Amino acid sequence: MSEDAKTIVENGGDAPPKTAKQIAKEAAKQAKLDKLKQKLEKQQNAPKKEKEEKKEKKKESKGPAFYDVNTPDGDKKDTLIPLPDAYSPKYVEAAWYSWWEKQTFFKPEYGRKSIDEPNPKGKFVIVIPPPNVTGSLHLGHALTNAIQDSIVRWHRMKGETTLWNPGCDHAGIATQVVVEKKLWREEKKTRHDIGRENFIKKVWQWKEEKGVRIYHQLKKMGSSYDWDRAAFTMDPKLCRAVTEAFVRLHEDGTIYRSNRLVNWSCTLKSAISDIEVDKVELPGRTFLSVPGYDEKIEFGVLVHFAYQIEGSDERLVVATTRVETMLGDTAVAVHPKDERYKHLHGKFAVHPFCNRKLPIIADDFVELGFGTGAVKITPAHDPNDYEVGKKHNLPFITIFDDEGNIVGDYGKFTGMKRFHVRKEIVNALKEKGLYVETTNNPMVVPICSRSKDIVEPMLKPQWYVNCGEMAKNAIKVVETGELKIIPEMHIKIWNHWMEGIRDWCISRQLWWGHRIPAYFVTLKNQPSNKNSPSGDDSEHWVSGRTKEEAMEKAIKKFNTTEDNIVLAQDEDVLDTWFSSALFPFSIFGWPEQTTDLKVLYPTSLLETGHDILFFWVARMVFMGQKLIGKLPFKEVYLHPIVRDAHGRKMSKSLGNVIDPMDVIHGISLEDLHKQLYDSNLDPREIEKAKLGQKQDYPDGIPECGTDALRFALCAMCSGRDINLDILRVQGYRFFCNKIWNATRFALSYFTYNFEPPTDNRFIGNECLMDLWMLSRLATAVSETNRGFESYDFGLATTAIYNVWLYELCDVYLVSLRDK
Numbered sequence: 001m002s003e004d005a006k007t008i009v010e011n012g013g014d015a016p017p018k019t020a021k022q023i024a025k026e027a028a029k030q031a032k033l034d035k036l037k038q039k040l041e042k043q044q045n046a047p048k049k050e051k052e053e054k055k056e057k058k059k060e061s062k063g064p065a066f067y068d069v070n071t072p073d074g075d076k077k078d079t080l081i082p083l084p085d086a087y088s089p090k091y092v093e094a095a096w097y098s099w100w101e102k103q104t105f106f107k108p109e110y111g112r113k114s115i116d117e118p119n120p121k122g123k124f125v126i127v128i129p130p131p132n133v134t135g136s137l138h139l140g141h142a143l144t145n146a147i148q149d150s151i152v153r154w155h156r157m158k159g160e161t162t163l164w165n166p167g168c169d170h171a172g173i174a175t176q177v178v179v180e181k182k183l184w185r186e187e188k189k190t191r192h193d194i195g196r197e198n199f200i201k202k203v204w205q206w207k208e209e210k211g212v213r214i215y216h217q218l219k220k221m222g223s224s225y226d227w228d229r230a231a232f233t234m235d236p237k238l239c240r241a242v243t244e245a246f247v248r249l250h251e252d253g254t255i256y257r258s259n260r261l262v263n264w265s266c267t268l269k270s271a272i273s274d275i276e277v278d279k280v281e282l283p284g285r286t287f288l289s290v291p292g293y294d295e296k297i298e299f300g301v302l303v304h305f306a307y308q309i310e311g312s313d314e315r316l317v318v319a320t321t322r323v324e325t326m327l328g329d330t331a332v333a334v335h336p337k338d339e340r341y342k343h344l345h346g347k348f349a350v351h352p353f354c355n356r357k358l359p360i361i362a363d364d365f366v367e368l369g370f371g372t373g374a375v376k377i378t379p380a381h382d383p384n385d386y387e388v389g390k391k392h393n394l395p396f397i398t399i400f401d402d403e404g405n406i407v408g409d410y411g412k413f414t415g416m417k418r419f420h421v422r423k424e425i426v427n428a429l430k431e432k433g434l435y436v437e438t439t440n441n442p443m444v445v446p447i448c449s450r451s452k453d454i455v456e457p458m459l460k461p462q463w464y465v466n467c468g469e470m471a472k473n474a475i476k477v478v479e480t481g482e483l484k485i486i487p488e489m490h491i492k493i494w495n496h497w498m499e500g501i502r503d504w505c506i507s508r509q510l511w512w513g514h515r516i517p518a519y520f521v522t523l524k525n526q527p528s529n530k531n532s533p534s535g536d537d538s539e540h541w542v543s544g545r546t547k548e549e550a551m552e553k554a555i556k557k558f559n560t561t562e563d564n565i566v567l568a569q570d571e572d573v574l575d576t577w578f579s580s581a582l583f584p585f586s587i588f589g590w591p592e593q594t595t596d597l598k599v600l601y602p603t604s605l606l607e608t609g610h611d612i613l614f615f616w617v618a619r620m621v622f623m624g625q626k627l628i629g630k631l632p633f634k635e636v637y638l639h640p641i642v643r644d645a646h647g648r649k650m651s652k653s654l655g656n657v658i659d660p661m662d663v664i665h666g667i668s669l670e671d672l673h674k675q676l677y678d679s680n681l682d683p684r685e686i687e688k689a690k691l692g693q694k695q696d697y698p699d700g701i702p703e704c705g706t707d708a709l710r711f712a713l714c715a716m717c718s719g720r721d722i723n724l725d726i727l728r729v730q731g732y733r734f735f736c737n738k739i740w741n742a743t744r745f746a747l748s749y750f751t752y753n754f755e756p757p758t759d760n761r762f763i764g765n766e767c768l769m770d771l772w773m774l775s776r777l778a779t780a781v782s783e784t785n786r787g788f789e790s791y792d793f794g795l796a797t798t799a800i801y802n803v804w805l806y807e808l809c810d811v812y813l814v815s816l817r818d819k
Contacts, residue, residue: 089705
């Protein structure tokens with residue numbers, strides 16, 4: 001028994017008087033219990049109380065949910081109302097953009113009487129890489145705009161006359177494909193059913209309805225363009241520049257016509273540029289879906305077969321990945337030093353399916369000792385064979401029509417689709433005893449990025465730009481430093497492209513685009529050679545700004561009279577990259593010598609992705625130097641390419657393409673799936689894409705806001721690729737929340753009507769902590785400026801992040817709180 005219990009018993013059950021120490025101890029214990037009880041009661045009542053308080057607060061202050069509604073378009077947002085407890089991107093970003101526009105902050109004339117008024121602080125001009133009118137923003141666009149808007153605003157802060165010129169590209173192939181699909185879906189008609197004029201009307205109608213979407217998205221990204229200067233590559237002003245450029249370049253011989261191999265899409269029935277060809281690597285035997293075929297087609301194999309030597313029992317074995325092209329073979333090549341075939345030089349092989357003899361030619365382009373040592377030559381359907389055909393003066397026999405069907409006298413094969421013939425030829429070779437074997441063969445397959453068709457090399461008369469001299473000049477300006485390419489690692493690629501440059505095919509067999517201002521001349525008293533076997537009709541073309549001008553040239557060229565001439569304008573349109581190459585000066589009114597052109601050209605900087613260094617950047621340099629005599633810009637900054645978190649290329653079929661709007665606003669997995677059904681994705685690819693989305697975004701994409709997305713993209717901007725993880729973007733959204741809370745804490749030290757003093761009363765009275773914070777801020781400012789000057793956006797974002805998070809919040813504000 002304890003001493004206390006003994007005492008109680010001895011005193012007849014009464015407890016002894018408590019000491020002061022005991023009373024204090026019990027009081028502290030009770031106070032602790034009371035405090036715990038109050039805490040529990042507060043927690044129980046908190047949801048109801050908090051809900052009522054928020055309701056009253058919203059009612060009194062017209063809080064964040066009412067910002068969009070209660071701030072009239074163009075008015076300045078009311079920033080004196082109580083701030084919410086937590087950062088909300090919608091709350092912060094609402095209403096500002098329309099006010100900025102109304103204040104004309106984005107105009108180069110802002111703060112000046114006119115654009116040509118001298119500014120001692122200088123000027124900064126940059127143009128948008130014009131996005132396709134068909135599309136919506138993807139993360140590549142978002143990166144471009146995050147970088148460019150940051151640079152533009154930095155130059156404005158320095159007081160320079162600053163212009164960021166917006167615009168949109170008519171996107172010839174992409175737009176025509178979209179409208180053709182729409183026409184078929186809604187009316188079950190093709191463009192040929194309604195005719196060129198009516199089809200063009202439908203494209204314009206679609207453009208007016210859907211084409212402004214991307215501009216709305218750019219505004220949502222906060223991009224500070226001068227929207228009054230927005231330029232569309234099919235606007236009359238830009239069309240005039242395109243026509244002028246073509247005619248001038250044709251007159252001086254830079255543009256010419258020639259019959260050569262091109263990348264041909266049988267689905268689009270048009271030539272396409274190299275950038276529109278995806279090179280897909282196959283590990284070996286693979287079956288691919290091809291438009292126009294119900295079954296999958298076999299690729300990644302090498303078919304070996306034999307040609308019979310004329311007048312002999314001997315056979316010559318060749319191998320090919322495209323056995324259907326053997327119908328167009330016009331020779332078999334062997335290496336001149338190959339001892340196995342020296343006795344065959346000058347002899348002929350017999351074609352098994354047509355009345356044609358194939359000469360056995362000796363050429364050192366054949367790799368000695370590789371394979372059978374004999375190579376089939378198809379000059380009209382293979383780039384390497386094309387050169388051999390020209391060298392040995394071989395016939396060029398086209399075996400496909402524009403849709404990829406067999407043409408010519410080939411018996412049962414004539415009229416069949418090219419990949420159906422692939423199977424049938426193998427069967428026919430087996431019947432004749434000429435088939436040897438089929439082996440596995442890793443290879444690269446060219447696929448049209450627009451139609452997903454297999455690209456076919458086809459011999460077509462087209463218009464070309466002679467790039468040789470312009471490429472030499474482009475190398476020179478980089479060597480001399482007149483044009484800076486940043487990062488410098490891309491200079492090697494620049495020189496590689498320029499030194500190995502091929503002439504640029506600018507013809508496209510489309511209806512939507514800039515129709516080529518060239519006219520075929522037929523003389524009524526002479527037969528036309530337009531469809532001559534050689535395809536060389538270059539002498540019968542003239543160009544003109546108008547048909548009347550073309551007629552005058554034709555009369556002079558053929559020394560005849562107008563009534564003896566028939567002019568027919570080329571049905572083709574120009575490659576979209578042609579009008580884009582003129583963009584830095586066509587938007588300012590060239591060929592007219594406008595004030596804008598005199599003051600704003602050349603621009604200061606070209607900022608874009610490194611993947612179009614040749615396709616757009618180089619061609620702008622070509623056209624600027626050739627047509628105006630000045631480079632279109634002084635510096636080129638090439639940003640990385642955005643890939644998914646796994647390093648894969650963004651692809652709709654993989655389901656990993658991210659719309660920046662979905663990152664800004666957030667989106668559920670279910671709604672991501674719905675977007676796939678609204679796209680032009682092949683139904684067979686939708687399930688695959690849904691699996692990709694489920695893997696990458698199992699809970700959808702959280703709301704991050706514009707500021708967090710832009711900051712994240714700039715922070716990750718280094719190297720050749722950005723592997724974008726949405727969780728990292730969300731991390732910068734939390735950083736925005738940290739800034740928000742720090743601001744709310746700082747504002748608690750001021751009254752609502754506080755105005756900073758205009759005198760220097762506080763200078764010299766700083767405490768040690770104040771001086772430390774000012775020094776850290778000065779360092780951050782210096783590093784951020786250095787980052788902008790050198791296009792090192794990682795340096796700038798790191799400086800901003802560190803000064804806010806680790807120095808202001810973690811040290812300085814904590815020291816204020818603890819005072």
